Amino acid sequence: MRAVWNGTVIAExxxxxxxxxxxxxxxxxLDCAYLVESDTHSxxxxxxxxxxxxxxxxxxxxxxxxxxxxxxxxGAEQVAGRVAFWRGVEVTA
Numbered sequence: 722m723r724a725v726w727n728g729t730v731i732a733e734x735x736x737x738x739x740x741x742x743x744x745x746x747x748x749x750x751l752d753c754a755y756l757v758e759s760d761t762h763s764x765x766x767x768x769x770x771x772x773x774x775x776x777x778x779x780x781x782x783x784x785x786x787x788x789x790x791x792x793x794x795x796g797a798e799q800v801a802g803r804v805a806f807w808r809g810v811e812v813t814a
Contacts, residue, residue, distance in 0.1 A: 722746070726786065726810045727778040731755050738799050740768075744812050745803035748789070761785045768797040776810065786810050 722744050724732040734750035759773040761784075769792060773785040786808040790800050806812060 722812060722814055724806045724810050724812050726755075726776050726783055726806075727781050729755060729778045731776060731787070731806070731810065732804065738803060740797075740800055740805075743805040743807070745800050745805045748802050748804055751787075751804060756787065757782070759785050763788075765790075765797075767794060768800060769794040774804075783808055783810070 722734060722737045723730055724746060730752065732746040732751045734746050737744040737746050755776050755778055756774040757777050759775050761773040763771045765771060769790050771788045771790055774787040776783040776786045787804050787806050789804045793800050
């Protein structure tokens with residue numbers, strides 16, 4: 722699987738986990754050169770508190786387009802150490 726935004730590959734892996742229709746990529750598969758820390762957080766009732774990264778390619782920024790669960794709740798261990806994407810990031814095989 723590949724996560725692409727603005728023609729740039731942000732992550733690529735053949736080891737994704739699909740949860741609620743989202744592919745979670747191993748953190749090691751990310752190209753961190755395009756990730757910018759965000760102060761945004763959200764709460765999922767069964768996965769826990771999510772943290773976000775914005776994606777920056779050139780002068781373009783996609784705010785909070787990647788999310789992860791630093792400490793997933795019990796029952797959501799499959800997303801530990803993994804990152805998912807949205808907001809126009811194309812995830813394709």
